[in-house]
Amino acid sequence: GQQVMQIPQYQHVQEGEDFTTYCNSSTTLSNIQWYKQRPGGHPVFLIQLVKSGEVKKQKRLTFQFGEAKKNSSLHITATQTTDVGTYFCAGSNQGGKLIFGQGTELSVKP
Amino acid sequence: GAGVSQSPSNKVTEKGKDVELRCDPISGHTALYWYRQRLGQGLEFLIYFQGNSAPDKSGLPSDRFSAERTGESVSTLTIQRTQQEDSAVYLCASSPHPGAQGYTFGSGTRLTVV
Numbered sequence: 109g110q111q112v113m114q115i116p117q118y119q120h121v122q123e124g125e126d127f128t129t130y131c132n133s134s135t136t137l138s139n140i141q142w143y144k145q146r147p148g149g150h151p152v153f154l155i156q157l158v159k160s161g162e163v164k165k166q167k168r169l170t171f172q173f174g175e176a177k178k179n180s181s182l183h184i185t186a187t188q189t190t191d192v193g194t195y196f197c198a199g200s201n202q203g204g205k206l207i208f209g210q211g212t213e214l215s216v217k218p
Numbered sequence: 219g220a221g222v223s224q225s226p227s228n229k230v231t232e233k234g235k236d237v238e239l240r241c242d243p244i245s246g247h248t249a250l251y252w253y254r255q256r257l258g259q260g261l262e263f264l265i266y267f268q269g270n271s272a273p274d275k276s277g278l279p280s281d282r283f284s285a286e287r288t289g290e291s292v293s294t295l296t297i298q299r300t301q302q303e304d305s306a307v308y309l310c311a312s313s314p315h316p317g318a319q320g321y322t323f324g325s326g327t328r329l330t331v332v
Binding site: 109114141149150151152153155156196198205206207208209210211 | 251253259260261263266274276277309311319320321322323324325326
């Protein structure tokens with residue numbers, strides 16, 4: 109079945125350093141979504157990528173979707189303590205269920 | 219309502235008892251999903267409802283788990299004869315349609331089986 113792998117599992121950074129999490133799917137995806145879950149909270153939608161090679165930015169966050177639509181990445185520039193949480197990618201096939209990666213837990217040391 | 223509502227927020231039950239978890243999706247959202255999240259883990263897909271189509275039950279871990287949805291509204295997830303390994307947060311999410319920009323999650327039900 110469809111699998112979505114995400115690395116690293118944990119990332120500890122100093123405030124101001126950059127952070128990247130990577131996502132790989134075993135199958136070609138129709139779209140990929142990214143979510144953030146703060147400690148004790150529920151996942152909150154960040155963005156969706158649909159097109160091959162697509163790049164989207166939200167302030168300090170940059171999201172990429174691979175040319176083959178099987179991998180994606182989230183890059184945060186100059187992390188802040190407010191970026192703390194677990195970042196999940198989630199992919200789906202056409203009209204199908206959304207399968208989540210295992211998440212990358214980001215901690216930021218002030 | 220304004221968001222996805224789940225009840226109860228917390229449930230402690232004895233091993234072997236049945237539990238029923240409820241999800242009220244956002245009005246008009248045709249797609250509804252249940253996920254399970256164990257402590258410190260990712261989201262495990264359980265079941266997916268889309269309109270009047272047959273639900274995708276491929277993620278249900280055993281026949282002790284079942285879920286229903288009334289039309290395009292409330293959904294209930296039932297776990298029979300609960301086991302300690304069922305302890306987790308059960309999250310419900312809804313979206314206007316498959317492929318829509320993002321799912322909206324409820325705050326979850328934290329289930330503890332003692």
